[in-house]
Amino acid sequence: MRERALSVGAALVLVVVLPVLNALPAESPLHVSDFTLNLFGKFLAYAILALGIDLIWGYAGVLSLGHGVFFGLGAYAMGMHLMLEIGTQSVYRNVLPDFMVWNRVTELPLFWRPFYSGPFTVLAVLVVPAVVAFVFGYLTFRSRIRGVYFSIITQALALSAWLMFNRNSLNLGGTNGLSGFKTAFGFPLNDPATQRGLYVVTALALCAAYLVCRYVTRSPVGKVLVAIRDGETRVLFSGYSPAAFKLFVLVVSAVLAGVAGALYVPQVGIITPAKMGVLPSIEMIVWVAVGGRGTLLGPVVGAVGVNWLQSILTTTYPDLWLLVFGGMFVAVVLFVPDGVVGTAQKMWSRAGLRRPRREAAAAGSGEPAREAVESPR
Amino acid sequence: MTVDASPQGSIIYLEDVTVDYDGFKALRELNFFMDHRELRVVIGPNGAGKTTLLDVISGKVRPTAGRVIFGKDVELVGRRENEIASLGIGRKFQTPSIFGNLTVRENLELSRFRHSKGVFATFRAEPTAEERRRIADVLDTIGLADKASARAGGLSHGEKQWLEIGMVIVQRSELLLVDEPVAGMTDEETEKTARLLHSVAEERAVLVIEHDMEFVRSIARTVTVLHEGSVLCEGPVDEVQKDERVMEVYLGRSRAEAH
Numbered sequence: 001m002r003e004r005a006l007s008v009g010a011a012l013v014l015v016v017v018l019p020v021l022n023a024l025p026a027e028s029p030l031h032v033s034d035f036t037l038n039l040f041g042k043f044l045a046y047a048i049l050a051l052g053i054d055l056i057w058g059y060a061g062v063l064s065l066g067h068g069v070f071f072g073l074g075a076y077a078m079g080m081h082l083m084l085e086i087g088t089q090s091v092y093r094n095v096l097p098d099f100m101v102w103n104r105v106t107e108l109p110l111f112w113r114p115f116y117s118g119p120f121t122v123l124a125v126l127v128v129p130a131v132v133a134f135v136f137g138y139l140t141f142r143s144r145i146r147g148v149y150f151s152i153i154t155q156a157l158a159l160s161a162w163l164m165f166n167r168n169s170l171n172l173g174g175t176n177g178l179s180g181f182k183t184a185f186g187f188p189l190n191d192p193a194t195q196r197g198l199y200v201v202t203a204l205a206l207c208a209a210y211l212v213c214r215y216v217t218r219s220p221v222g223k224v225l226v227a228i229r230d231g232e233t234r235v236l237f238s239g240y241s242p243a244a245f246k247l248f249v250l251v252v253s254a255v256l257a258g259v260a261g262a263l264y265v266p267q268v269g270i271i272t273p274a275k276m277g278v279l280p281s282i283e284m285i286v287w288v289a290v291g292g293r294g295t296l297l298g299p300v301v302g303a304v305g306v307n308w309l310q311s312i313l314t315t316t317y318p319d320l321w322l323l324v325f326g327g328m329f330v331a332v333v334l335f336v337p338d339g340v341v342g343t344a345q346k347m348w349s350r351a352g353l354r355r356p357r358r359e360a361a362a363a364g365s366g367e368p369a370r371e372a373v374e375s376p377r
Numbered sequence: 378m379t380v381d382a383s384p385q386g387s388i389i390y391l392e393d394v395t396v397d398y399d400g401f402k403a404l405r406e407l408n409f410f411m412d413h414r415e416l417r418v419v420i421g422p423n424g425a426g427k428t429t430l431l432d433v434i435s436g437k438v439r440p441t442a443g444r445v446i447f448g449k450d451v452e453l454v455g456r457r458e459n460e461i462a463s464l465g466i467g468r469k470f471q472t473p474s475i476f477g478n479l480t481v482r483e484n485l486e487l488s489r490f491r492h493s494k495g496v497f498a499t500f501r502a503e504p505t506a507e508e509r510r511r512i513a514d515v516l517d518t519i520g521l522a523d524k525a526s527a528r529a530g531g532l533s534h535g536e537k538q539w540l541e542i543g544m545v546i547v548q549r550s551e552l553l554l555v556d557e558p559v560a561g562m563t564d565e566e567t568e569k570t571a572r573l574l575h576s577v578a579e580e581r582a583v584l585v586i587e588h589d590m591e592f593v594r595s596i597a598r599t600v601t602v603l604h605e606g607s608v609l610c611e612g613p614v615d616e617v618q619k620d621e622r623v624m625e626v627y628l629g630r631s632r633a634e635a636h
Contacts, residue, residue, distance in 0.1 A: 221496060221499045221500050226478050230477050233470070236462075237459070237467075238488045240459055241457070241495075245499075
């Protein structure tokens with residue numbers, strides 16, 4: 001209940017209050033600047049991805065160090081559409097994206113063509129990460145690659161994706177990636193109203209992602225995921241195929257990462273291979289660890305909090321950020337393994353421990369309510 | 378003695394099963410079968426192939442040669458562990474293996490028999506009233522009714538073992554494989570476990586691997602002695618203990634180590 005009230009409140013602030021404050025005249029003391037709103041749009045996109053990581057890592061206990069790839073796939077899919085939307089407004093006044101002209105490509109590559117279509121792009125944002133995750137997960141989980149071995153392979157996936165997307169011959173802009181977007185689905189990107197709209201879409205997508213994750217984790221499937229984390233062998237000998245459940249949750253979390261990437265691109269205005277390599281993938285893990293894995297609020301708090309701190313520190317003390325980031329990770333691993341939200345929840349339930357007992361005593365006999373232990377962690 | 382019984386009526390039937398680990402034969406042309414609702418104890422010195430026998434039946438290890446038939450005619454060789462579990466063979470591991478972050482009741486709900494345990498079928502797998510009743514019965518049987526809503530990770534060692542036995546019971550297994558259930562238990566817990574296994578065996582076949590001879594005497598009807606991957610002898614516990622071959626390979630040579 002407490003968590004529900006908290007998340008509904010947070011959702012209202014993010015979806016309604018912030019954009020309204022942004023629409024206030026700039027003289028108003030409550031005005032939220034376009035810059036801040038845009039920054040939060042980016043953070044909320046990250047939060048969607050963090051929810052997905054939490055689903056597979058926090059609940060099922062499978063650590064993926066390759067989620068940057070799924071994020072990148074969604075981002076590139078959206079980026080390709082935005083690139084094509086530029087049309088002849090580009091520097092070279094050519095229908096081809098500038099980097100292709102630069103690379104002496106004379107005709108739009110075949111795989112770019114469907115991205116002229118908006119609906120196709122949206123579909124690709126969802127389907128491409130899902131298919132890659134499915135094929136990758138099917139091969140690894142079926143071979144019963146688990147634990148740290150799985151993590152290492154996902155890291156290799158991130159590295160190879162980064163190498164591949166850096167190549168000019170892939171026709172995706174090489175090291176420079178995709179940028180210079182003018183419009184998104186017809187709306188001019190330099191208009192604050194468009195950015196506000198993108199922010200609201202991102203906030204709504206985050207709410208939807210939260211509800212999806214909530215549904216999954218509270219269903220019997222969520223229990224199986226926790227069971228896989230606790231004892232995968234027992235799950236297998238209880239008649240479930242852990243591989244199937246891990247594959248399912250990997251695909252769901254890859255789709256969330258892809259959506260995050262697609263929402264990131266129009267708000268930030270650029271996507272490069274540097275966003276999908278090993279390092280960003282590890283950063284994403286840190287967000288979730290700091291926020292608190294195995295809770296649904298944790299990854300959102302972690303993604304927004306860590307990135308907010310980063311944007312503050314990098315503007316004031318740019319040299320300090322990496323030290324703080326590293327220190328934060330070490331501190332969480334050593335002292336707060338449950339993360340900020342997990343630790344707060346534990347302290348809360350410890351403080352409220354006496355209450356349910358008294359209630360049970362007052363109720364006397366009768367079956368103990370299932371809800372009494374709804375949150376076992 | 379069950380050795381003379383007809384294989385057709387058996388719940389599990391192994392024929393000439395060999396397991397070869399790169400030259401080391403953990404099982405050598407083993408022939409073994411059990412009747413429905415039989416409680417059987419398998420003993421043998423370390424390395425005799427006891428756990429490998431359970432591994433073969435439950436699908437964890439694929440035999441190099443031989444046949445494993447469950448019930449009338451279900452061939453088990455080549456099937457995956459979860460498939461074999463769904464067919465009705467439950468396995469209780471030596472060290473307690475339960476889901477520590479779920480409650481005791483959730484552990485049982487998750488393990489209970491369902492026709493399909495695929496991902497999408499599991500989304501709609503809230504227990505029915507009938508299933509809740511069944512789970513409540515099992516909670517009584519394993520003596521954990523008052524801890525049903527407690528986190529399973531906080532149970533004592535003995536309680537975890539009983540919970541795991543409960544989990545294989547709600548799986549509706551026709552054959553239960555139990556690996557050293559009383560290792561590390563107090564005398565009182567051991568006694569309770571013996572009673573539990575006896576009541577469990579009233580409705581299904583139970584195959585127990587055990588080292589503790591006192592415990593074996595307290596639960597066993599028929600004992601099978603494994604030695605170097607094959608059956609050395611089989612029969613009522615008193616007969617087996619008097620058997621000279623058994624004295625020689627097991628009781629005589631490694632009595633101290635077996636305790």
